[in-house]
Amino acid sequence: MDLKLYKPFFIKFQSLIALFILCLLISLISDKFLTVSNGWNVMRQISVNICISVGMTLVVLTAGIDLSVGSVLALCGALTAGLLKNGLAFPQADLFIGFTILGAMLVGVLAGTFLGAFNGWAITKFKVPAFIATLAMLTIARGLTLLYTQGFPISGLGDDFAYLGTGWFLSIPVPVWISGIVVLLAVILTTKTRLGRYIYAIGGNESASRLSGINISRVKIIVYAISGALAAIGGLIVTSRLDSAQPNAGSSYELDSIAAVVIGGTSLSGGKGTILGTVLGAIIIGVLNNGLVLLNVSPFWQQVVKGAVILLAVIIDKSNSKND
Structure with a gap:
């Protein structure tokens, strides 16, 4: 048997094969894994990562990176919670502005969009490496979150707002619906629109894209803005x-x-990848996290395992790139 004949098949379906093996191993060790309740629990947990990862995919496709998504998530969540619970008060003008749930959520998403767009602007305007620009935003957004909250959680937001993260619609958790809509829109963006073609073109060869008339700066700012907005949705x-x-x-x-x-x-070099592939990757990470918890693995070892998985994935990616 010539294994080389099957190599393209394994490369194409490596994520799916890895997920199958992972599920098989965990189910053999823990009888709690293959249950309906645990399945929905995993899907609810990975919904946030799917939203963030979709935005990250668009960024990486342009050969960029966004390290600020976690801090942007925290800041936008805190802004939404603060406005929903406390509103905006201007004592000097004897003015108070209250916010509905929709209004507070809209402010949160707009804030995430602005922070993402600022990342894109700094990267394109001043030629700051994406790693440095988004690392700076990671620190800035985390600091702003601590300043806004004074280091204390903002709690008691009401049952109506809680429905977004804990509710069910047509027997499916609401967060799963939200992540599904995000994935659908992202698939349409990357496969059916001009912007999607530009994203792949820039990641494949930025110099050639610029010579062909593509506005590199505008596309990158839009992509980072989308990443920020999706991080904000994850924060909600x-x-x-x-x-x-x-x-x-x-x-x-x-x-x-x-x-x-x-x-x-x-x-990571850009120009190659799919949204659905990222969804599969998020499911693998979610199943891995869930399996480690079910097996009572120490949280410290969970970090070690997750880091090893990331390193292995990058090594496989580089190996496949050399063979192309």
Whole structure:
């Protein structure tokens, strides 16, 4: 048997094969894994990572990176919670502005969009490497979150807002619906629109894209703005599910999203990858996290395992790139 004949098959379906093997191993060790309740629990948990990872995929497809998504998630969640519970008060003008749930959520998403667009602007205007620009935003957004919350959680947001993160619609958790809509829109964007073609073109060869007349700066700013908006949506889900905006929310979310993107087959060099591949990568990360919890693995070892998986995925990606 010539294994080389099957190599393209394994490369194409490596994420799916990895998910199958992972599920098989965990189900053999834990009888709690293959249950309906645990399945919905996993899907609810990965909904946030799917939203963030979709935005991260668009960024990585342009050969960029966004390390600020976890901090943006925390800041936007805190803004939404604060406006919903306390509104805006201007004592000097004897003015108070209250916010509906929809209004507070809209402010949160707009804030995430602005922060993402600022990342894109800094990267394109001043030629700051994406790693440095988004690392700076990670620190800035985390600091603003701590300033806004004074280091204390904002809790007691009400049952109506909690429905976003804990409710069910047509027997499916609401966060799963939200992540499904995000994925659908992203698939349409990347496969059916001019912007999607530009994203792949820039990641494939930025110099050639510029010579062909593509506005590189505009596309990158839009992509980072989308990443920020999706991080904000993730922040709304997390805040709603916990009924609290935690100042340290979103820690390590950037690592989970990068892991989902790379495991899903998107090349860190840009220009190659799919949204559905990222969804599969997010499911793998979610199943891995869930399995480690069910097996009572120490949280410290969970970090070690997750880091090893990311490293392995990058090594496989580089190996496949050399063979192309």
